[in-house]
Every structure is written in structure tokens, then in C-alpha cells.
Amino acid sequence: MSSGLKSRSFQITKTEWYIIIAFILLPFVFDFSPYFQGLLIFVLIWVMLGSSWNLLAGYTGLVSFGHAAYFGIGAYAAALPYYHFHISPWWGLLTGGLVAVIFGYLLGIVVFRLRGPYFALGTLASAEILRLIFGEEDWLTNGHNGILYMTTWVSKYPYYFIGLILALGAVFSIKAIMNSKAGFYFLSIREDEDAAEALGINAKKYKNISTVISTFWAGIAGAFYMIYMGFIDPEVVFALHNISIITILVGIIGGVGTIWGPALGAAVMVIVQEMFRSAIFGLAPSWVSRMHSLVFGLLVIFVILYMAGGILGDWNLITKKLKFLKRNQGK
Amino acid sequence: MTILRLEKLTKNFGGLTAVNNISLEVQEGEILGLIGPNGSGKTTIFNLINQYYKVSSGKIFLEDVEITNLKTYEIARLGIGRTFQVVKPLKRLTVEENIMAAAFSNSNSFNAAKKSAKEVIDFCHLRDVAHMKAGSLPIGGRKRLEIAKALATKPKVLLLDETAAGLNPTELDTAIEIIMKIRDDLGITIVIVEHIMKVIMNISDRIHAIAYGTTITSGKPEEVAKNKTVIESYLGSDYASGGIANA
Numbered sequence: 001m002s003s004g005l006k007s008r009s010f011q012i013t014k015t016e017w018y019i020i021i022a023f024i025l026l027p028f029v030f031d032f033s034p035y036f037q038g039l040l041i042f043v044l045i046w047v048m049l050g051s052s053w054n055l056l057a058g059y060t061g062l063v064s065f066g067h068a069a070y071f072g073i074g075a076y077a078a079a080l081p082y083y084h085f086h087i088s089p090w091w092g093l094l095t096g097g098l099v100a101v102i103f104g105y106l107l108g109i110v111v112f113r114l115r116g117p118y119f120a121l122g123t124l125a126s127a128e129i130l131r132l133i134f135g136e137e138d139w140l141t142n143g144h145n146g147i148l149y150m151t152t153w154v155s156k157y158p159y160y161f162i163g164l165i166l167a168l169g170a171v172f173s174i175k176a177i178m179n180s181k182a183g184f185y186f187l188s189i190r191e192d193e194d195a196a197e198a199l200g201i202n203a204k205k206y207k208n209i210s211t212v213i214s215t216f217w218a219g220i221a222g223a224f225y226m227i228y229m230g231f232i233d234p235e236v237v238f239a240l241h242n243i244s245i246i247t248i249l250v251g252i253i254g255g256v257g258t259i260w261g262p263a264l265g266a267a268v269m270v271i272v273q274e275m276f277r278s279a280i281f282g283l284a285p286s287w288v289s290r291m292h293s294l295v296f297g298l299l300v301i302f303v304i305l306y307m308a309g310g311i312l313g314d315w316n317l318i319t320k321k322l323k324f325l326k327r328n329q330g331k
Numbered sequence: 332m333t334i335l336r337l338e339k340l341t342k343n344f345g346g347l348t349a350v351n352n353i354s355l356e357v358q359e360g361e362i363l364g365l366i367g368p369n370g371s372g373k374t375t376i377f378n379l380i381n382q383y384y385k386v387s388s389g390k391i392f393l394e395d396v397e398i399t400n401l402k403t404y405e406i407a408r409l410g411i412g413r414t415f416q417v418v419k420p421l422k423r424l425t426v427e428e429n430i431m432a433a434a435f436s437n438s439n440s441f442n443a444a445k446k447s448a449k450e451v452i453d454f455c456h457l458r459d460v461a462h463m464k465a466g467s468l469p470i471g472g473r474k475r476l477e478i479a480k481a482l483a484t485k486p487k488v489l490l491l492d493e494t495a496a497g498l499n500p501t502e503l504d505t506a507i508e509i510i511m512k513i514r515d516d517l518g519i520t521i522v523i524v525e526h527i528m529k530v531i532m533n534i535s536d537r538i539h540a541i542a543y544g545t546t547i548t549s550g551k552p553e554e555v556a557k558n559k560t561v562i563e564s565y566l567g568s569d570y571a572s573g574g575i576a577n578a
Contacts, residue, residue, distance in 0.1 A: 181439050184432040188421055195419035198381060200407035200436035200484050257423075 010179045012172075019260070020168065027160045037156035041228060043270045044163035048221035049243075050250035050262025051170045056214040057248070058257035059178060060207060061190030065120045066127030068243035069107065070100040070215040074222025075237040076134065079147040089149055092223030093166075100219020104211050112207060115193075124244065131238030146233025149226070159228050166224055167263075170217040175259045177213065186210050190257075241293075249296060253303050255310030264311055272296055333395075334359040334520050335380075335411075335488050340389035342372075342379055342544075349375045351544040352389070357488065362514055362521045364535030364552070368564055372544040373524040374416055377490050381406045381413055393488070408436060412486030414477040416493045416524075422466030426457055426476055429465050433483035448483060455479040455509055471502035478509060482517075489513060491523040495530045503530065510534055532556065540564075 012020075030036035049071060057063040077099035078092020111122035134141045141147070153159065177183050185206045188196040193203050226232050237243065246269060254265025276292030279285065307314035335357040342350040350372045357363050365373050378384045380391055382403045391399045398406055407413075421429045430448040438444050452461050455475045460468060465476060474494050481489055495506050507530055513519050525531040531538065532552045539549040542564035548555055555561055 179441065181435040181441075181444070184428065184435055184444075187424055187428070188432045191421035191423060192419045194383070194403075195415070195421065195480075196432075197403040198407055198413055198415075198419075199433045199480060200404050201432075202402075202404045 010176050016260075019263075023164055023168075027157060034156050037160060039270055039274055041156060041160055041163050043266050044160070044167040045221050045225055045228075046246075046250050046266030046269060047167040047263045048170045048217050048224070049247045050254065050266050051167075051174055052214045052217035052221065053247045054251045054256065054258075054262045055174050055177070055186075055217075056210055058251060058261070059174075059183070059190060060186040060210040061193075062207060062210065063120050063248075064123040064214075064244075065248065066123035066125070066244055067218055067247045068238045068240065069123070069127035069130050070104055070218035071222040071225070071243050071247075072127070072130060072134065072232075072234070072237035073103045074100045074219030075226040075232045076141065076147075076222075077219065078223040078226040079149065079232055080141070082149055083142060083147045089223070089227050090152070092226060093162075093220065096223025096226075097216040097219040100215045100222065101212050104215030105208065108208060108211050112204065124240070127238055127244055128240060131234050131240075134234035134238060141234065144233055144235065146231055146236070147226075149230045151228065151230040163224060163228070166220055170220070171259065171263060173213070173217075178259065182206060182209055246296075249300050251310075252300060253310055255312030255314070258310065258312040261310050261312040268311070269296070272299065332359045333357065334393065335522070336392040336395075337376070337380070338390040338392070340376070340379060340391065341387045342375055342384060343387045349544050350379065353541065353544070353546055355539050355546070355549070357520055357522055359520055360514065360518060361536045362510070362523060362534050364531040364538040365522060365524045365541070366526075366531060366538055366555075366561075367541040367547075371542045371564075373541065374492055375544075376541075377413055377492055377522075377524065380490060381411055407484055407486075410485075410487035411490065412481035412484050412488070413490035414474075414481050414492055414494050416496070418470075418473045418477045420465035420468065420473055420476055422464065424465055425462050426465055426468065426472075426479075427452065427461045429476060430457075430479050430483045433480040436484045447485075451479045451483045454482065454512070456505060470497050471499070471505075474498065474502075474506065475509065478513075482513065482519075486519060488520045488522065491521060491525075493524055493526065495525055495527050503527070506530070507534060 026040055027037050030040065049067060053064060053067050074092065074096035077096040078089040081087035081091065082089045107126045111119055111126065114122045135144050137143070185196070185201050188199065188201055189203050189206060197203055222237060225237070250265040250269050251262050252265070253268055254263065255261025272295060273292050276295055277289055279289040303310060307317065311318070333356045337353060337355050340350055340353045341348065353376065365376065367373050375384065379386050382401060386399055390397055393409055393411060398409060401409070421432060424432070427448055430451050431444045434444040434447045434451070437447065452458055455478055457472065457475055457479055460472055465473070468476060478491070478494055491510065494510070495503055498506055510521065510523070511534060514521055523531065523535065535552050537549065538552050538555040540547045540555055540558070540561045547560045547564060548558045
């Protein structure tokens with residue numbers, strides 16, 4: 001971040017064009033396997049969720065442990081009109097984000113009174129409360145039976161490209177914001193809320209702005225998940241571990257407070273998870289498949305201990321160490 | 332013209348009265364020194380002016396507009412900048428980014444903020460360290476950054492809270508030079524809390540002395556320095572009556 005203040009005004013860099021082109025080509029590379037294409041779509045969903053979390057936690061210092069709340073709300077915003085009135089879930093791509101924003105704002109009234117670890121606990125609790133409510137209120141949500149919807153296409157391609165547009169929308173909208181006044185204000189609040197106020201920054205207002213944008217993309221991710229998967233239930237979309245915690249891990253591994261960190265973290269997370277869940281594609285004994293939580297936990301411990309900035313945040317450090325190792329091997 | 336006025340300002344923390352019925356006026360363009368022994372309430376007065384603490388009773392006026400119950404950020408916007416005794420750099424941002432964050436209070440554009448940050452950086456001798464992370468600055472730089480951030484908000488009144496503490500003699504001279512330039516070149520009114528007498532006696536036009544939260548005297552630096560109550564509150568009544576000096 002610190003390097004190249006000159007390039008700080010918004011533009012798409014060369015590297016970013018390469019990334020975009022690579023992502024456009026990737027599904028065709030995996031044309032032979034809808035399974036791999038499906039994994040790619042999951043990467044895109046995690047890019048949205050991770051970036052959304054990163055704006056709030058990485059850039060504004062509001063570490064949310066309950067991003068599943070907004071994801072789930074987005075998913076149900078797509079699913080409920082379909083369940084009750086047979087309105088297409090595709091509308092969720094418009095409404096999911098907005099409904100999540102409204103929920104985020106309401107939850108914010110409560111959780112923004114809390115700071116630090118209490119804020120984290122407050123967000124965690126709010127997601128759990130939603131999970132329980134959506135699980136119990138059968139008349140509204142069909143409870144634990146969930147909501148089923150026949151997906152529009154069998155082919156993965158349309159989903160992939162819609163997901164790609166959304167994921168890039170999340171990443172680049174956040175990049176644009178971080179190059180603006182609001183971005184600087186988010187960072188100031190993260191570093192020291194009192195000092196920020198003394199600089200004339202309305203901390204409450206800018207925390208709300210950050211929340212609005214963050215919850216919007218989390219809601220969109222949830223709606224897209226519903227549209228793509230065709231099935232949701234409260235245990236899945238409001239999951240503490242599988243959504244809230246994994247979202248944090250995606251952010252941490254890729255690099256908290258970096259534009260592309262969550263995208264990288266999303267890719268690493270999906271690869272690791274899938275490798276272990278499938279027991280290295282069936283090559284390893286079956287007990288390996290039960291290890292993926294453990295391995296992911298170890299990975300996080302490693303990252304926090306040795307590269308707290310995540311892969312992108314500590315990129316310079318990592319390359320330096322690699323060069324050092326190479327030099328020593330040469331001797 | 333009076334730019335900042337405190338009227339019978341009082342702050343209670345439970346049973347303790349940290350600031351007791353203090354009234355003072357700051358004239359436009361002057362440097363007012365605020366002195367007093369440790370715990371006499373100097374920093375508390377600053378914290379009351381920019382509303383880190385709620386005022387228990389009394390009123391505060393900026394240019395005859397009452398600002399007593401506004402929010403901290405609103406007061407900053409109206410034109411009271413402050414530095415903190417315990418410096419508060421935005422650690423993981425560079426010096427330039429720190430100052431830009433402050434400069435955004437006067438503009439919405441990235442380029443304008445960057446331009447006005449650049450002026451402040453030069454003014455405060457921070458050019459060499461502009462791209463360093465604020466958290467890795469040595470204390471001298473941090474103190475100057477603290478001033479720079481406050482300046483970038485384009486204040487009318489600047490409250491400086493021990494900006495010279497912990498500096499070596501060279502840094503001290505730079506700090507004094509910067510503070511004088513802020514008043515002389517930028518025309519910003521300054522209220523300064525300082526323990527280093529070299530600084531406060533040299534740069535203040537007027538000094539307001541407090542002890543135990545109440546005003547003991549105010550006037551020209553040389554008058555205040557000779558005031559018996561001031562000497563007493565700093566060095567004890569023995570010294571003031573000549574007891575120790577004679578012993």
C-alpha cells in the first residue's frame with residue numbers, strides 16, 4: 001500500500017488485466033470437468049465474501065465474526081419470494097444486497113456500540129440468532145427443510161461468468177473506494193478511532209458506510225449462492241464455521257487489508273478444502289477427508305505466526321526469504 | 332478579538348474535580364501557554380474543548396459560537412485542531428497518508444488532499460520520512476507528524492499538548508521554529524501545554540497557570556515566572572518562602 005502513492009488514483013493495472021484474462025480463460029481450461037468448473041464458481045463466491053469481510057475488518061478495523069448473517073440474509077432474500085410467491089430467485093441479485101444492507105444497518109445500531117473483541121462477539125451472536133430464527137420459523141422459511149429451486153441452467157458457464165462479473169464488481173468497487181476519501185477515513189478509523197475523530201472524521205458515519213458496502217456484497221454473494229446451488233437451509237447459509245469463520249480465514253490467508261488478498265485466499269481455501277474433502281481425489285485413505293478442518297486450522301496458525309500480513313500482505317518478506325534460501329543452497 | 336473563550340469550565344470525575352471553574356480567553360493570533368504541575372488539569376481542559384470528555388458545567392465558545400456540546404469531529408471541522416500528549420499516529424499508514432487523511436477534511440478530491448498534504452509535509456520538515464510508516468518513526472518525527480496532522484485540517488486554533496516532551500535539543504529547536512512559523516506565517520492561534528520552560532517561556536505571549544484544576548494566575552511569561560503561587564505549586568511552599576534556598 002505504501003509503495004507507489006503516485007499510482008493511487010484509480011486505474012486497472014497490468015497485473016490486474018492478466019488476472020482478469022486468466023479468470024476469463026479458466027473455465028475453458030476445465031471444460032472437460034463440470035466438477036472443477038463448479039469449484040471455480042465457489043472460488044468466485046468466496047472472493048465476494050472475503051472481499052466484503054476485508055473491507056469491514058481489514059480496512060475499517062471492524063472484525064466481524066458473523067458475516068454469515070449477511071450472506072444468509074442475501075440467500076433468503078432470493079429464496080423467500082420464490083418459496084412464497086414463485087418470484088424468480090434471480091431478482092435476488094438486485095434485492096439480496098439491499099436487504100442485507102438494511103439488516104446490516106439494523107444490526108449495526110446494536111453492535112457498533114461495542115468495540116474490539118466485544119464487537120466480534122456481537123456480530124457472531126447476531127449470525128447465530130438469525131440461524132436459530134430461520135431454523136424455527138417454519139411458516140416463513142420452511143425451517144430446516146430449507147428451500148429448493150430448480151436451477152436455471154445445467155451448464156456451469158453462465159453461472160461462472162455471472163459470478164465473475166459480481167466478484168470483479170466486489171473487488172474493483174472496494175479498490176475504488178479505498179482510493180477515495182472514504183477509504184482514507186476507513187483506514188484512519190482502523191488505526192485509531194479517537195485520533196480519527198480529532199481529524200474531523202465522523203467515525204460513526206464512515207463505519208456505517210463501510211458496513212453498507214460490505215454487507216451489500218455479502219448479500220449478493222448469498223443470493224448468487226442460492227441461484228447457483230438451488231438449495232439453502234439455515235444451517236448452511238448461516239453457518240458459524242463454514243461461512244463466518246472460513247470468511248475470516250480467506251481474508252487472513254490472502255492478506256488482510258489488501259485488495260487482492262481475499263481473492264487469493266479464496267483460491268487457496270477452496271483448493272485446500274477440496275483436496276482434503278475428496279481425500280486428495282480419492283488417492284489417499286478416507287480418513288484424510290475428515291482432516292480438512294484440522295489442516296486449515298494449522299494453515300491459519302502458520303500464517304498468523306510467520307506471516308501475519310497474509311500471502312499478499314507479506315509478499316516482499318516471502319520473496320526475500322525465498323531468495324535467501326536459494327542463495328544458501330547454492331553455497 | 333477573542334477567538335476561543337472558556338466560561339467557568341468545570342469537570343468532575345466522580346468525587347474528583349479535575350477542572351474547577353476555569354475561565355480563560357484566547358486572542359486571535361496569540362500563543363497562550365498553559366502551565367501547571369502534573370495532574371493540574373491541563374490535558375483535561377484540552378479534552379473538554381474538543382469533547383473527549385463531556386463538560387460538567389460551563390461553556391466553550393469559538394468565535395462567539397457556543398461549541399460546548401458538539402461532537403469531537405464537528406469541533407475539529409469548525410477549526411480546532413489538537414495534538415495528543417501520547418501521540419496517536421495512524422501507525423500502519425505512511426506519514427503522507429496520515430496527513431492526507433487529515434487533509435480530506437477540506438476537500439473530497441484525492442489530488443487536492445495530496446497537494447495540501449505536500450505543503451504540510453514541507454512545512455513540518457517531514458519530506459525525508461514522507462513514505463515511511465508512521466509507526467516506525469522515532470519520537471521526534473512522531474511529534475512533528477502530530478502537529479502536521481492537526482495543521483492539515485486547516486484549524487483556526489491549534490491546541491498543542493506537550494509536543495516538545497522527549498525531544499533532544501536539536502529537535503527541540505526545530506519544534507520551536509515550527510510552532511513560531513505556524514503562528515507567524517499561517518496566522519493560527521495556538522494554545523500550548525508544555526513542561527519544558529525553555530519552550531513555554533520563549534514562545535508564549537501570555538501564560539495561564541493552573542494548579543489543582545483552578546487558575547492561579549495569568550499574565551506575561553516573566554510575571555508568571557516570578558509569581559509566588561506558581562513557584563509554590565511547582566516547587567513546594569518551602570522553596571517559595573526561601574526555606575530550602577537558605578538551608
